[in-house]
Amino acid sequence: xxxxxxxxxxFKLAHIEKEAQEHISTPSLTFTQDxxxxxxxxxxxxxxLWILCIMIFLSVISIWFSPHNPNTQHLNxxxxxxxxxxLNIPGFNGHGLVRGEYIDAYKASKVPDGTWFALGTDSLGRxxxxxxxxxxxxxxxxxxxxxxxxxxxxxxxxIVSGWNGGMIDNILQRIIEIISSVPNLVVVILMLLVFKxxxxxxxxxxxxxxWVTMARLIRAQTLQLRDQEFILAAKxxxxxxxxIAWKHLIPNLSSTIIIQxxxxxxxxxxxxxxxxxxxxxxxxxxxxLGTLLSDGQKNFRFLxxxxxxxxxxxxxxxxxxxxLADGLRDAFDPRSAR
Amino acid sequence: MAEQKKxxxxxxxxxxxxxxxxxxxxVRAIQDITFDIYRGETLGLVGESGSGKTTTGRAxxxxxxxTSGEIMFNGKDIAKLKNGSKEMQEFRRETQMIxxxxxxxxxxxxxxKDIIAEGIDIHHLAKNDxxxxxxxxxxxxxxGLNPDHATRYPHEFSGGQRQRIGIARALAxxxxxxxxxxxxxxxxxxxxxxxxxxxxEIQEKRNLTYLFIAHDLSMVKYISDRIAVMHNGRLVxxxxxxxxxxxxxxxxxxxxxxxxxxxxxxxxxxxRPQPYxxxxxxxxxxxxxxxITPEHFVYAAAGEVEGYKAxxxxxxx
Ligand SMILES: Nc1ncnc2c1ncn2[C@@H]1O[C@H](COP(=O)(O)OP(=O)(O)OP(=O)(O)O)[C@@H](O)[C@H]1O
Ligand SMILES: [Mg+2]
Numbered sequence: 001x002x003x004x005x006x007x008x009x010x011f012k013l014a015h016i017e018k019e020a021q022e023h024i025s026t027p028s029l030t031f032t033q034d035x036x037x038x039x040x041x042x043x044x045x046x047x048x049l050w051i052l053c054i055m056i057f058l059s060v061i062s063i064w065f066s067p068h069n070p071n072t073q074h075l076n077x078x079x080x081x082x083x084x085x086x087l088n089i090p091g092f093n094g095h096g097l098v099r100g101e102y103i104d105a106y107k108a109s110k111v112p113d114g115t116w117f118a119l120g121t122d123s124l125g126r127x128x129x130x131x132x133x134x135x136x137x138x139x140x141x142x143x144x145x146x147x148x149x150x151x152x153x154x155x156x157x158x159i160v161s162g163w164n165g166g167m168i169d170n171i172l173q174r175i176i177e178i179i180s181s182v183p184n185l186v187v188v189i190l191m192l193l194v195f196k197x198x199x200x201x202x203x204x205x206x207x208x209x210x211w212v213t214m215a216r217l218i219r220a221q222t223l224q225l226r227d228q229e230f231i232l233a234a235k236x237x238x239x240x241x242x243x244i245a246w247k248h249l250i251p252n253l254s255s256t257i258i259i260q261x262x263x264x265x266x267x268x269x270x271x272x273x274x275x276x277x278x279x280x281x282x283x284x285x286x287x288x289l290g291t292l293l294s295d296g297q298k299n300f301r302f303l304x305x306x307x308x309x310x311x312x313x314x315x316x317x318x319x320x321x322x323x324l325a326d327g328l329r330d331a332f333d334p335r336s337a338r
Numbered sequence: 339m340a341e342q343k344k345x346x347x348x349x350x351x352x353x354x355x356x357x358x359x360x361x362x363x364x365v366r367a368i369q370d371i372t373f374d375i376y377r378g379e380t381l382g383l384v385g386e387s388g389s390g391k392t393t394t395g396r397a398x399x400x401x402x403x404x405t406s407g408e409i410m411f412n413g414k415d416i417a418k419l420k421n422g423s424k425e426m427q428e429f430r431r432e433t434q435m436i437x438x439x440x441x442x443x444x445x446x447x448x449x450x451k452d453i454i455a456e457g458i459d460i461h462h463l464a465k466n467d468x469x470x471x472x473x474x475x476x477x478x479x480x481x482g483l484n485p486d487h488a489t490r491y492p493h494e495f496s497g498g499q500r501q502r503i504g505i506a507r508a509l510a511x512x513x514x515x516x517x518x519x520x521x522x523x524x525x526x527x528x529x530x531x532x533x534x535x536x537x538x539e540i541q542e543k544r545n546l547t548y549l550f551i552a553h554d555l556s557m558v559k560y561i562s563d564r565i566a567v568m569h570n571g572r573l574v575x576x577x578x579x580x581x582x583x584x585x586x587x588x589x590x591x592x593x594x595x596x597x598x599x600x601x602x603x604x605x606x607x608x609x610r611p612q613p614y615x616x617x618x619x620x621x622x623x624x625x626x627x628x629x630i631t632p633e634h635f636v637y638a639a640a641g642e643v644e645g646y647k648a649x650x651x652x653x654x655x
Pocket of ligand 1: 357358365366367385386387388389390391392393394553
């Protein structure tokens, strides 16, 4: 050890290959790919996503393959309990209390052998499952429209306001304050003066007010982004404002957009259900989760299934959207995750 | 550079840029800015933080609308051009900017090749996609990056590499004039020299004119042919690099120079930073850029010219 001599020959220059030094070995992931990778790791969000996909699929497919017509009344077959074919599962075997006796309600009402209603019938003899599917479709349609307004009015309004700043921003923000100071319910009731109660007035009301939060968030972010150097660079290159919005702002706003949309949707679904529940939403023969709940509530003590199933569906729907929104937020904005 | 007949490329006259004009919080960011930039030279612009260097650069490249004044570029006044007009688009192609923050100056959601080709797309400089890719590859090579990295995203690069991408983006439209706003102050010292040398190299290859903004004199002296010193929104002194460095006249320039550490312990020990008393600017006298000795301008009132002339003569004695 001690007599080991170090001389110049012991050293030689390390050979650094320029190519190797500059080489990047990790796979190239875009921000979005990275976010979805994180989302996939979030089990709750993925389960929610699947549940939503299934619900959307079922409610759409039921336009053509509904078990029964959701609006056909069978006055003799009213208030039948759930029955799943001839399977004898308790709760789904067609037995129920008829005038104080626990009997096969289907026999008592003389329902032909091959006919059954998976979730029972309501007080007018309409198939509850078909009505729930139709009602879910209404909810999802409202959600879709709310998203559409968020993505059009909300984003454009926010970008215009934040990008221009100054006077324009001032005016646009005052308008938003006025809009958001009027309660939604008042808007709907005013709407009823012009339109008949129904989907149209709900959607017009959402078009009026639903996009306000999105516009605010987008404006705040645009204010931050517009002074970023990459935006200045685009300006010095001569890019037009519209192209800057499309190529630079929107991609950088995408996480906010996705997250906020996912929070708008349950709000809109609940809004429609609530209006229908109190009787100024979807009108009588048509099904909506709100009207189903309010009908079911009348018979809740005797025929609980008429309220329980719609309640489960709307709860699952809202919960799934909210949990997915949470998951998306964590995926797109890793700092917000715990 | 000095031997050739000097052709003025950019001529700024009485440029003023106020923010929030007419409001309570009005900021007079720059005032009375007058200077010329010759074709092919590098003009260094130095001054402390908040002195208005960035504002000057951005006003000249028309990121702001100047409050008043004239900016002649190639003989055309571009101070009043409207954004989007044909002349403006032409100016946008001929003048480019390199930014300070290599992390904020590249859109994180775009591929490197689309970042670099942005100007090519805007000004339709590529015949087809293949031509576009080729131009991008050439630019990457020019700035010393591996062309294979064109499909990657900015976050995969280091600060120095990102700054090179920013330089490539500016060069893509084949500009004549580049404003570099502290292009190296966010970089490691070891990388700074690389980037400065790259800028010099490209300047020679492409016969570019630079306005090089920085806040310390030492790097500016290395890259600049002439140096302009800013203080408090005004230009206080302008001359060749060696004149400003060796024969400073304005007290602010002297103070700035006295703050530079000297890499010689003997001398450094004796260095005394000279404080600058800015109250002399506030005496209400009208000041303009006066040519004290040939090519050496100082922001002076009529009564101060003699004093500066004497000081200049004393240097040469
Ligand atoms: N958009 C703006 N609105 C209002 N005031 C501004 C704006 N931009 C700059 N200013 C002000 O103008 C003055 C000059 O700022 P500028 O950014 O040009 O300084 P600088 O010399 O580049 O400083 P630094 O070395 O820190 O980059 C500062 O007082 C600043 O507060
Ligand atoms: Mg600056």
